[in-house]
Amino acid sequence: MTHARAASPLASSPPVLGVLISGRGSNLQAIIRAIGDGRLAARIGIVIANRPDAGGLEHARAAGIPTAVIDHKAFGSRAAFEEALVARLTEAGVAVICLAGFMRILSPFFLERAPGPVLNVHPSLLPSFPGVDAQGQAWSHGVKVAGATVHLVTPELDAGPIIAQATVPVHDADTAESLAARILVEEHRLYPDAIARVLTCRWHIDGRRFVCE
Numbered sequence: 001m002t003h004a005r006a007a008s009p010l011a012s013s014p015p016v017l018g019v020l021i022s023g024r025g026s027n028l029q030a031i032i033r034a035i036g037d038g039r040l041a042a043r044i045g046i047v048i049a050n051r052p053d054a055g056g057l058e059h060a061r062a063a064g065i066p067t068a069v070i071d072h073k074a075f076g077s078r079a080a081f082e083e084a085l086v087a088r089l090t091e092a093g094v095a096v097i098c099l100a101g102f103m104r105i106l107s108p109f110f111l112e113r114a115p116g117p118v119l120n121v122h123p124s125l126l127p128s129f130p131g132v133d134a135q136g137q138a139w140s141h142g143v144k145v146a147g148a149t150v151h152l153v154t155p156e157l158d159a160g161p162i163i164a165q166a167t168v169p170v171h172d173a174d175t176a177e178s179l180a181a182r183i184l185v186e187e188h189r190l191y192p193d194a195i196a197r198v199l200t201c202r203w204h205i206d207g208r209r210f211v212c213e
């Protein structure tokens, strides 16, 4: 895999995270809280949004975290946009990149140049329901158990090695919205824990399995 690193535990202390967002940033807030509580031994070096109106930028600013807006619409090509992302992440000394509601597909160009492994949180039990509106897909499908997944990002959408998963029940009275809210609670617990795992265990990829030694 293009992004695989032999880099755990990571050398810098505390390791620097770069968080990429597109929207409200509740998972970013969960990461900020976990660092504040001492559950995640890391520092967020930069929060980058691809949309100037991403609500999460305010959470970052309120926490005193440097922010940047790198608007994909301002670039003539995906590679130029991704090159700007890589440059900003590298400049911030980032060792692990965390996608937190970042709604742009990242190409092999980015994954090969990123200054560390790229993690993503997705609101379904992958490999079920990749792509957009995963919670709505799960609800419409009528599954009785849903959940969230943290995985390594690879060129194939939502298909990288799974680091951690959490399940929630689906009730008959649920709507897609109530199910999404139940999943989000789990995302907020799962993502910081999974990041901590990547930072603290010596891990490798075996086939498509993420294995902590």
Ligand code: GAR
Pocket: 021, 022, 023, 024, 025, 026, 027, 028, 056, 100, 101, 102, 121, 122, 123, 131, 132, 133, 134, 184, 187
């Ligand atoms: C979260 O539910 C996250 O899992 C999802 O977007 C939401 C972002 O919320 N991500 C994806 O669907 C990625 N495929 P947030 O901005 O409040 O963290």
